[in-house]
Amino acid sequence: MALGLTFAGALQAKPLDIWISSFQDQLYYEGMVKLYKETVDNEFEAKVQSFGFREMPEKLAVSVKTGINPPDVVQLDEVLFGAFLGGEVPFADLSGRIKKAKLDKDIAKSRQSLFAYKGKTYGIAQSLSAMVLYYRVDLFKELDIDPDSLTTWEKLVDTGKMVVEKHGKSMIALDPTYLGILLRQRDSDLFGRDGSVYPDREAAIEVLGWMQKQMKSRVGMVPERASIFDPLFFNSAIQYGEVLTVVGADWYGLDMLQQFTPDLKGKWGAMPLPAWKLPDGRLSRRTSTFAGQGLMINKGSQQQDAAWKFIEFVITNKESNARRFLDGNSFPAYRPAWKDERLLQPNEFFNNQKFGELLVRLAPEVPEVVSHPNRAKAVFLFQETFFTSLIYGELKPAEVLDKMKTMLEAAEPGL
Amino acid sequence: MPFLFLLPFLFFLLLFWVIPLVGGVKMSLHANGLGRAEFVGLEHYQALAKDERYITALRNSFTYTLASIVVIVPLALWLAHLLRATTRRLRPVMTFALLLPALTPPSVLAMLFLMVFHGKNGLLNQLFVMPLGLEPVSWLKDPDFILSGLVLQTVWRWTGFMTFFILAGMEGIPRVYYEAARLVTGSRWQHFWHVTLPQLRPVLLFVAVYLVVDGFSLFSGAFVLLGGSGGTADAGLLTVTYVFQKTRFFEYGTASAISVSLLPLLMLALWAALFLRRRTA
Amino acid sequence: MSAQGKTVRGALSLLLLGPFLMAVFVPFLWMVLGIFKTNAEFFQPLTSAFFPAHYEWQNVVELLEGKWVPFWDVFGNSLAVSLGQAFGAVTLSAMAGYAFARFTFFGKRLLFVLAVALILVPRQLFAVPLFSWVNELGLSDSLLGVMLPGVVTGLGVIYFTQVFRQVPEEYLQAARVCGAAELRVFLTLLPLVWPALLSYGMIHFILAWHEHLIPMLVLTSETKQTLPLALAKLYDVSQRTPQGVQMAASTFAVIPTAVLFAVCHRKFKSSLSDMLVH
Numbered sequence: 001m002a003l004g005l006t007f008a009g010a011l012q013a014k015p016l017d018i019w020i021s022s023f024q025d026q027l028y029y030e031g032m033v034k035l036y037k038e039t040v041d042n043e044f045e046a047k048v049q050s051f052g053f054r055e056m057p058e059k060l061a062v063s064v065k066t067g068i069n070p071p072d073v074v075q076l077d078e079v080l081f082g083a084f085l086g087g088e089v090p091f092a093d094l095s096g097r098i099k100k101a102k103l104d105k106d107i108a109k110s111r112q113s114l115f116a117y118k119g120k121t122y123g124i125a126q127s128l129s130a131m132v133l134y135y136r137v138d139l140f141k142e143l144d145i146d147p148d149s150l151t152t153w154e155k156l157v158d159t160g161k162m163v164v165e166k167h168g169k170s171m172i173a174l175d176p177t178y179l180g181i182l183l184r185q186r187d188s189d190l191f192g193r194d195g196s197v198y199p200d201r202e203a204a205i206e207v208l209g210w211m212q213k214q215m216k217s218r219v220g221m222v223p224e225r226a227s228i229f230d231p232l233f234f235n236s237a238i239q240y241g242e243v244l245t246v247v248g249a250d251w252y253g254l255d256m257l258q259q260f261t262p263d264l265k266g267k268w269g270a271m272p273l274p275a276w277k278l279p280d281g282r283l284s285r286r287t288s289t290f291a292g293q294g295l296m297i298n299k300g301s302q303q304q305d306a307a308w309k310f311i312e313f314v315i316t317n318k319e320s321n322a323r324r325f326l327d328g329n330s331f332p333a334y335r336p337a338w339k340d341e342r343l344l345q346p347n348e349f350f351n352n353q354k355f356g357e358l359l360v361r362l363a364p365e366v367p368e369v370v371s372h373p374n375r376a377k378a379v380f381l382f383q384e385t386f387f388t389s390l391i392y393g394e395l396k397p398a399e400v401l402d403k404m405k406t407m408l409e410a411a412e413p414g415l
Numbered sequence: 416m417p418f419l420f421l422l423p424f425l426f427f428l429l430l431f432w433v434i435p436l437v438g439g440v441k442m443s444l445h446a447n448g449l450g451r452a453e454f455v456g457l458e459h460y461q462a463l464a465k466d467e468r469y470i471t472a473l474r475n476s477f478t479y480t481l482a483s484i485v486v487i488v489p490l491a492l493w494l495a496h497l498l499r500a501t502t503r504r505l506r507p508v509m510t511f512a513l514l515l516p517a518l519t520p521p522s523v524l525a526m527l528f529l530m531v532f533h534g535k536n537g538l539l540n541q542l543f544v545m546p547l548g549l550e551p552v553s554w555l556k557d558p559d560f561i562l563s564g565l566v567l568q569t570v571w572r573w574t575g576f577m578t579f580f581i582l583a584g585m586e587g588i589p590r591v592y593y594e595a596a597r598l599v600t601g602s603r604w605q606h607f608w609h610v611t612l613p614q615l616r617p618v619l620l621f622v623a624v625y626l627v628v629d630g631f632s633l634f635s636g637a638f639v640l641l642g643g644s645g646g647t648a649d650a651g652l653l654t655v656t657y658v659f660q661k662t663r664f665f666e667y668g669t670a671s672a673i674s675v676s677l678l679p680l681l682m683l684a685l686w687a688a689l690f691l692r693r694r695t696a
Numbered sequence: 697m698s699a700q701g702k703t704v705r706g707a708l709s710l711l712l713l714g715p716f717l718m719a720v721f722v723p724f725l726w727m728v729l730g731i732f733k734t735n736a737e738f739f740q741p742l743t744s745a746f747f748p749a750h751y752e753w754q755n756v757v758e759l760l761e762g763k764w765v766p767f768w769d770v771f772g773n774s775l776a777v778s779l780g781q782a783f784g785a786v787t788l789s790a791m792a793g794y795a796f797a798r799f800t801f802f803g804k805r806l807l808f809v810l811a812v813a814l815i816l817v818p819r820q821l822f823a824v825p826l827f828s829w830v831n832e833l834g835l836s837d838s839l840l841g842v843m844l845p846g847v848v849t850g851l852g853v854i855y856f857t858q859v860f861r862q863v864p865e866e867y868l869q870a871a872r873v874c875g876a877a878e879l880r881v882f883l884t885l886l887p888l889v890w891p892a893l894l895s896y897g898m899i900h901f902i903l904a905w906h907e908h909l910i911p912m913l914v915l916t917s918e919t920k921q922t923l924p925l926a927l928a929k930l931y932d933v934s935q936r937t938p939q940g941v942q943m944a945a946s947t948f949a950v951i952p953t954a955v956l957f958a959v960c961h962r963k964f965k966s967s968l969s970d971m972l973v974h
Contacts, residue, residue, distance in 0.1 A: 023764065023929050024936045052928035054643075055912050061665050062913055065449050066828045068836065069916065083664050088450040224534030226556050231739035232529065236536045255936060260736050377664055384644035388556045392647070419879070424792035424811075424848065427784075431826065431845035432814050438825025494716060500702075500709040507958040509713075512720045514954050517902055519727065522927045523946045526730075526939065527723050536741035575720060576899075583895060587862075617858035624812070624854055625899075632816050635906060658820045667824060674821035682813040690805060 015045035016303055016310065017071040019056060021293070025075065026050035028328055032314050040313060044306070057083065064090040064298075072301040073311065078114050078292050081123065082375035091122040092297040097308050098124070103315065103334075110366040111333040115294045117371045123294035124315055127250070127330040130362045131181055131273055131288040134253050135245040137351050138267040143167060143244075152283065153210070153274045156245075160219035163244065170221035170243040174211055175228040176387035177290050178247060180379065182207045184367040185288040186276045190379070191372040197408045198401060202279075208390060208397035215391045222391050227383070228252075234260035247273065249290060250359055254329030258349050265349050270358055285365040293330070331359050338363075374408055381407060443671035452668065459672035469673065471649050472657040475562060479653060480630030482566045483573075484623050490570065491577040491622070492615075495585055496607075498578070513575035524572070525639040532564055532640065539567075555641065558650035565651055568640050569629060577622045584618035585611065620688065627684075631677060634659055724950075730943035731755055738939045755940035759948075764941050765926040766919055771949065774905060774923040777843050781904040782897040784847030790893060793856020794882055798868070808857070812850035819909050827913040841914045842922070846904050852896055859892045860885070898957055905953075923949055 018033075020026045026048055033046045049071075051059055057080045063070045070090075084090060098104050098121060104112060108128055115123030133150075140147055143163060150156045160171030180190050183203060192199030214220025221243045223233035228246060237243050239261055246252070257268055272286035295314070297307045314320050321337035324330050337343065343356040372378075381404055389395045395403075443459055445452035463469045498509055519527075531538040532554040540551040554564040588611065596606045612619075629636055634655045643659050645652025654677060661670035730738055732748040732755070759767050796808055826845060827836075835841030863885060886893070911922045927945055930937040 022931070022936075026929075049916065049918060050929045051912075052925075052931055054931070055925075055928055058662065059912060059916075061449060062824055062827055065665075065667070065824065066831070068828065068831045084449065086665070087448040090449060224536065224553065224556075225529075230529075231735070232533050232536060232741065235736065235739045236741055259936070260739060262736055380643075380660075380663075385647070385649065388647040392557075394648075418795075420791040420795035420882070424788040424853070427788060427844065427848045428811060428814075431829075432822065432848055435822040435825040435829055436814065438828065439821040442824065494713070497709040497713050500705045501713065502706050505710075510958040511954050512717055514902075514957055515720050515724050515950065518905075518950045518954055519723075520924055520927065520946045520949060521906055521908070522924065522931070522942060523727055526942075527726065530726075530739075530742050531723075533741070536743075538742045541741070541743045571719065575716075576902075580895065583891065617862065621851075621855055621858065624816075625851060627816055628851065632818055634819070635908065655818045655820070658818045662820055662823075671821055674818040678813060678817050681816040682809050685809050685813055685816070686805075689809070 014303065015047045016073060016306055017069075018046055018048045018073040018075075019060065019071040020048060020050040020075045021053050021056045021077065023050050024328065025293075028323065029075075029314075031323065032317075032320055033310075035317070035319060036310055036313050040309075044310070046310065067300075070298050070300060072298055072303050072307045074296050074298065075126075075293055076123070076296060078125070078294060078369060078371075079376050079379055081115060081294065081296075082371060082373060083377075084373075085117050085371060086373035089117070089120070089122055090299050092299045092301070092304055093120040093122065094124065094297065094308070095121045097312075101312050101316075103312075106316070106335050108333045108335055108363055108366065110289070110368045111292070113368050113371070114292065115296065115371070123296040124311060125292055125294045125333045126315070126324070127292045128333045128359060128363060128366060129249045129251075129289045129292035130331070130359050130366050131185075131247055131249055131290065132253070132270040132358065132362070133245050133273050134248055134257065135269050135271060136241065136264075136267055137269040139169075139241055139244050140269075145244075147269065147271050150271070150274050153276055156274045157214065157219055160214070161217065164218045169241065171219045171245060172214065172221070173228050173233075173237070173243045173246045174215060174220040174222045174391070175247075176226065176383040177379070178211065179204075179207055179382055181247065181288045181290050182210075182276075184290075184369065185273060185286075186278060186284045187367070189367075189370040190375065191370045193370055195372065197374075197378070197405050201401065204401050205397045208400055212390055212393065212397060216393065226388050226391070229256075231256075231260055239264070249292075250331045250355075251329045253350070253355075266351050268349060269351050269353055270355060272358070272362055285367065287362040287365050287367075289366050289369060292333075325356075331356065335363075374411055377411055378404070378408055439671045440675055442667050443669075443675050445668050447666040447668040449665050455668065459669045460676065462669070463672055463676060468645075468649055468652065468657060472645075472652045472654045472673075475650070475652055476630055476654045479562060479565055479569075480627055482562070483569045483626045483630060486566060486570050487574050487577055487626065488619060488622060490574050491581050494574065494578040495582040498582055499585060510579065513579045515575065516572045517576040521635040521639050524568075528568060528640050532568075556647055558647045561641070561646040561651035565637060565640055565653075569626075569636055572636070573626065573629065577625070580618055580622065581615060584615050588614045623688070624685075627681070631655065631681065727943050727950075728947055731940045731947060733940055735939055755938055756944045759941050759944045764930060764937070765921075765945070767926075767945065767948075769919045770921055770923050770926040771945075773839055773920060774949070777839050777846075777907075777911075777922060778901045778904040780839075780843040781846040782901040784843070785849045785852050785900040786893050786897045788847055789849055789852025789896065790856045790886075790889075791882070792853050793858075794860045794885075796853065796857040797860035808853065811853055815850035823909050823913060826910060830914055836914060837916045837920055838914075839920065842907070842911045845910060846907065849900060852900065855896050856892070859889055863888065894960055898960075901953075905949075 018029060020029055029048045033044070033048060037044050057076065060071070060074060061084070103124065107125065111125035111128065112121070114125045115121060135147055145159055150159065156171060163169050163171050183189055183200070186203055188200040188203045191197060198204045211220065215222055221237065223230055223237060225233065228248070234256055238246070253268065253270060257264070273288060275286050276284040278284050295311050297304055297311070301307060315334055316336070318337065318340060321332040321334060322340055322342045324332060325343050331343070332338075338356075338360050344354055344360070345356065346352040347355040386395070386400050386404060390397065390400050442452075444454060444456060446455050501509070534540065534553045535551045537554070539554065544552055552560050554560050592610045592614070593606060596610050631654060637651070637653050637656050638659075641651050641656070643656065643663060645656050645660070654673060658670045658673050661667075661673065726742070726746065729746065729748055732751045732753070737745055737748055758764060762768070792811075796804065830836055830841045830845070833841075835844070867885065867888065868881065906924060907922070908924055912925055915921050915925065923945065927942055930942055
């Protein structure tokens, strides 16, 4: 018996090396390690390290390339994950393990393929990342706008025109990430499953044109730094009520809005995205998705079993999911967790709306993201180089699309 | 004999710079990506020669560095001149002020510049541009202004530091030279042009090299202002930024090729700056 | 110039320096005041909220307690690395500068240009191979692994070559006449040029202090990180970390160093003028 115990102890010799992308998440994972030790395996040891959000992928890449000290488990955002798909993928294929743990039934369907590519699944999504439209409840009331009437983008734009004319305010904030978000809302994406770039040219041009048009008419407003992920934007335009709505995922509203506009407590609401009128006459889904963290196991790790057990714990454990939502504002992709009362409470900040309930309601409609090795490139290309040219009207939507398409098709790894 | 003095330097140079340099050159001759890279010869270099963005980056870096030198050197000279006239008792305060921007960590600078260079609500626009009746400048997104923003950022950051050295250089100029000059002319400008400036040549050369390092080698300047972006239409794309963008997508071969391609260019410029002047002097 | 004229000049100069001083002290003040602001306050446009509403010391306390980063470890690491690099760089460059200044030998120019050019090339070129190499030397995740590569500097070589070129011939003659060996000559020159040694030490200290790429790759353990790295990991896309903590850390990093330099500057100002009297 003693021999058996020492043997078991010796198996978990080295602590598990876990690399995380931000300090806040590091705290969360350290908490999870502790919980795991208490409830599952008190021999478990793990070293959780965080690096800057921007530093982590680079450090990981260099460690993979040189083979020096790679971690066992790594947490990456899906956008940055894509870059690792060119050539030999450094992550372990988890499809078998996922099936065995029944996670293929329990993780929201659309999120299962988030970290999958060419038949293999390399990571597990942690968040649902459903997009909603955040709106100013108080300003809507003041301007006599009924949120339930904004069922389509057309209707939103019409209302927006009135808002601009009569009150000099903008209806919606615009951000480069909306290109992918709106495309996904209409069953398209930046890449096709066959690896093609901007597969639905018509849709892409329409979305680009739409953004440009709203900017021109002032129905849409582009934050000064051309990105809504700008704290100064929240503190000026949003605070001063210059813009009424923002498209965002759960954590935008729960983190950024609350932090930067605390005195607007109770004045925010969330609703499903207005729908597009699709070419075949139907209405599109009323949500979309962008980004989201996931956990991966390094292919060369010597402790893949131990790593998986920990990951499985983090994904399925009730406390862990509740914590992620309550502390980290990330709504889980793990469906059984949605029954947890704590996730469905009325939210004071959102005018006592049951925010979690809205997300659960939208969950079945959340679209998939098509993985591609050049996904990160595509996102950054538009964001850094072409978005402002588009909104300043220097380039036409078709021009922008064709330029991006050419650059991405020529880019490595050229699949 | 001289090798005794050169030995320690050469030892570390070889160990920590030349060996990695060889590694870097090797990488530039192999394929991009994270796996086992295959040998591709001069492919990356050939691609660069046709790469529009590479040319833009070269041009921008050159403009940026030149502009920084052209603005900072006279400004620092002037500041040093002013400082010499102020009371000695305030010197420690002044030194403190000169060094502050250089000591501030880049992460703080990133925040600071966000607040300063922002559009309508940024400090620069609110305090300088708009009071003059002009439209607020979108420093970070307007392609016409991005490089200016970069130069402004570098001016703010390093002028004080350079002033410090110029000041030290000025104080090292023997007074006899000025006394001799005074016999010829009373014009202080002439004194400056014919005594101070020539005597400061070594310091100014050092300042210029430092700014070239900032312009071509260090990424923090561009990074704090623009993140990894080259800005709209690549107006603010510097060679370091381009290298960063390549490494971000794990194109190590291309990134190394860009850096290596700069080496002969910079060596040539350095040679010209150091040794050509000797002949004319 | 009359004493009165001097005062007028002094006052005028001070006035003209005003904008410069403001351009420097206002951001510094902003940084210090940021310690006490909440995130919402911190990101207000500067013209609307420069001063915090309340002065809460929580961020400082938390930082020093090590809640966010192991501050003392990290600060100590940065100091050790920067001082080590500065010291090493000054030694190596001064000796090399002396060689370049006072001797002629085959390939001198080429060597000089090569040594300097290496630092002009984007750092990223060296990053991955250096990381690999440092690991092979067994220096991965150690402060030495960051310190040693940094003692080589082309900037220093340029600087000290100039410095030693400017030493008046008389000194060298005097030293050589006594039949001293070259090394002895060099050592006797050191007290003469020590302001330069200090100045360059300062530059190098500052550059090492801000270094990001190599430390990021070489250092992994939390307790081995340098200050810029530790602060970088506080960056969060959702901005959940209090900016005040960053500001506090930076203030603690900046103030002692700036004061140290200001004090040292005073000291070598006087020795510089001693040198001039001759």
